Amino acid sequence: MTAYDFTPVYRTAIGYDRLVQMIDDAMRRDTQSSYPPYNIEVLADDKYKITMAVAGFDRAELDIEVEQNTLKVVGRKAHRDTEPNYLHRGIAARNFEQIFHLDDHVKVEVAGLNNGLLTIELKREIPEALKPRKILIDAADNVHTLERRAA
Structure with a gap:
């Protein structure tokens, strides 16, 4: 490197x-581990979607946490008293922790689990105070009026 x-x-x-x-x-x-596989999509200028392949995980075994500008997705398989006797095990279903760094003002809107795919939708929400704004130019008469009031 x-x-x-x-x-x-x-x-x-x-x-x-x-x-x-x-x-x-x-x-x-x-x-950093690439397990589980995931996609990051740009849906619009201010909308994103992360899709993670989490086959074999139940909702209760997944945890999504946002702290400051970090999104952490954790998968922990529940401990079973008896493990199945696999002839072949091709579905990994191992514990994982995936971390994504979020830009300022990117918020998680919603998360869902469907058909083994975890989707997390994000949106950039810029506060009004940080958005560009037009400054009106007053007429010359108003400027003199303001100067006289200040004096």
Whole structure:
């Protein structure tokens, strides 16, 4: 793996340290398990969907948690007193933990389990205070009126 030195970014960019740290972490953790397989879809400019293949897992064995900007999906198989005697076991159904880093203002809307597929729908909700807004330009008469009131 090639190591990158992000020092020049830290010297010239203020407030991007979290982004650079995420890139650095992702490069170091490139060996993260790909089990269970999943897709990430862009449904619209502000909507996303994660679909995970979780065959063999029941709703009670899956846990979805959001903390700050991290979405964690955990699957823990319930312990059975007796294990089936498999002739062939092709469905993995092993415990897993999958972590997704969410951008600011990305929220989980809903999750569902159907036919062995776990779907998690997400939406970017930018607060009104952060959205672009038009600034009206007052007429010249209003500017003079405001100046006189201030004096």
